[in-house]
Amino acid sequence: TQLLEQSPQFLSIQEGENLTVYCNSSSVFSSLQWYRQEPGEGPVLLVTVVTGGEVKKLKRLTFQFGDARKDSSLHITAAQPGDTGLYLCAGGIGTYKYIFGTGTRLKVLA
Amino acid sequence: NAGVTQTPKFRVLKTGQSMTLLCAQDMNHEYMYWYRQDPGMGLRLIHYSVGEGTTAKGEVPDGYNVSRLKKQNFLLGLESAAPSQTSVYFCASSTTGGNQPQHFGDGTRLSIL
Numbered sequence: 001t002q003l004l005e006q007s008p009q010f011l012s013i014q015e016g017e018n019l020t021v022y023c024n025s026s027s028v029f030s031s032l033q034w035y036r037q038e039p040g041e042g043p044v045l046l047v048t049v050v051t052g053g054e055v056k057k058l059k060r061l062t063f064q065f066g067d068a069r070k071d072s073s074l075h076i077t078a079a080q081p082g083d084t085g086l087y088l089c090a091g092g093i094g095t096y097k098y099i100f101g102t103g104t105r106l107k108v109l110a
Numbered sequence: 111n112a113g114v115t116q117t118p119k120f121r122v123l124k125t126g127q128s129m130t131l132l133c134a135q136d137m138n139h140e141y142m143y144w145y146r147q148d149p150g151m152g153l154r155l156i157h158y159s160v161g162e163g164t165t166a167k168g169e170v171p172d173g174y175n176v177s178r179l180k181k182q183n184f185l186l187g188l189e190s191a192a193p194s195q196t197s198v199y200f201c202a203s204s205t206t207g208g209n210q211p212q213h214f215g216d217g218t219r220l221s222i223l
Binding site: 004006009030031032033040041042045046048052088090092093094096097098099100101102103 | 114136141145146150151152153154158160168169200202204206208209210211212216217222
């Protein structure tokens with residue numbers, strides 16, 4: 001069974017702080033996606049990384065895929081209350097299946 | 111632009127009852143998925159379909175059946191509901207090709223008493 005562990009599980013920080021969320025596995029993935037989910041809604045895709053070592057930036061969010069394509073990180077600079085939500089990573093298996101991580105619940109306090 | 115629509119949004123069942131969850135997408139996507147989301151466990155894949163008339167098992171298929179008679183619809187059935195199936199169920203769809211984003215519905219919250 002392929003597993004994706006996310007850490008930390010919960011994170012509560014003050015507005016303006018930086019944070020990093022990790023997504024780790026012993027399995028190699030074809031790609032890695034990050035989603036954000038808000039209460040009462042489905043997850044929404046933030047980014048897809050495909051190449052080992054790839055780094056992508058989305059405004060204050062920086063995503064990195066590990067060199068061996070087994071892990072990934074999400075770094076948020078100067079967090080804002082609007083960043084509050086559940087962050088999920090998903091590892092690609094082949095071309096159409098994904099294994100989701102356990103999730104990191106982030107709360108940014110004003 | 112509806113995207114992925116799930117019905118119903120909430121449902122309470124008694125143990126042993128049956129029901130069907132409906133997922134409809136208007137994006138002409140080939141791939142469709144059913145997940146369940148439980149606290150601390152992320153999303154787990156129940157069943158998926160790579161095209162009309164095809165279905166396949168995911169990580170946690172036991173106790174569920176699915177059908178994809180029309181490209182735009184993906185149905186999830188519970189034949190005899192059990193308390194362990196209390197969860198939030200999400201449907202998703204994506205287009206063909208690798209690394210495509212999955213588009214999710216807003217979920218169905220199901221409680222089995």
